Amino acid sequence: MKTFGNVVNVFRALLKTHITEGMTVLDATSGNGYDTRFLLDLIGKSGYVFAMDFQEAAIKATAERCSCNGHTPSNLKLICDSHAHLKQYLDSEVLDAAVFNLGYLPGGDKTITTKAESTLAAIDQTLKCLKRGGLMYVLCYIGHPNGEEEYQCLSTKLRLLPQSAFDVMMVDFINQSGKPPIMWVIEKK
Ligand SMILES: C[S@@+](CC[C@H](N)C(=O)[O-])C[C@H]1O[C@@H](n2cnc3c(N)ncnc32)[C@H](O)[C@@H]1O
Structure with missing residues (x-):
């Protein structure tokens, strides 16, 4: 029996240990709503989830997955916009956690995907929106055409975050064939 096996399982295990009732969290790429639903279950009735995606189909899918009796x-809060505009919706230091599950919408148009430039802008804004002690999770899929470039840009940026302000960890399944996804976890001190 596997305990982890891939980054998504590690991601969820970490979310379960870190996210508790009452927290305020951001899903910056809501897609089909699986991560948003997972976060909603963890933060309970007293917490709050912001879920963003720039595709209407993704916001609709997220709304359906998270609805209860049609509501x-x-x-x-569902936000149909690019996460590069995040600061229009969130104040500084309000988030206990943020998740970026990068790439394209599964089942959708594979050419519509996260891009290094907007992801970098969104990560910068999210770091400001995190509370001290808040965590950001970034899952990056290196195996698709745009993914390698996005990985290189993010890797360069995250390595240069000042150690006085952030701890940055990387999860990488180094003996798996092909180019398995990786995850960074950034903690604001
Ligand atoms: C891998 S999917 C996310 C999976 C999702 N978290 C889930 O649980 O189903 C990546 C999503 O990022 C979205 N996306 C890409 N670029 C974006 C941007 N600039 N702003 C917001 N969402 C973006 C895509 O539309 C896609 O739905």
Whole structure:
């Protein structure tokens, strides 16, 4: 039996240990809503989830996955916009956690994917929106055409974050064939 096996399992295991009732969290790439749903279950009725995606189809799928009796929960804010515009929606130091599950919408158009420039802008803004002690999770899929460039740009940026302000960890399944996804976890001190 596997305990982890891939970064998504590690991601979820870490979220379960870190995210508790009442927290305020951001899903910066809501996609089909699986991560948003997972976060909603962890933060309970007293927490709050912001979920962003720039594709209407993704926001619709997220709303459907998270709805209860046909209603979107009152503690879920769905935002159909690029995460590069995040600061228009969030104040500084309000987030306990943020998740970026990068790439394209599964089942959607594979050419519509996260891009290094907007992801970097969104990560910068998210770091400001995190509370001290807050965590950001970034899952990066290196195996698709745009993924390698995005990985290189993010890797360069995250390595240069000042150690006085952030701890940056990387999860990489180094003996798996092909180019398995990796995850960075950034903690704001
Ligand atoms: C791998 S999917 C996310 C999976 C999702 N978290 C889930 O649980 O189903 C990546 C998503 O990022 C979205 N995306 C790409 N660029 C974006 C941007 N600049 N702003 C917001 N969302 C973006 C895509 O539309 C896609 O739905």
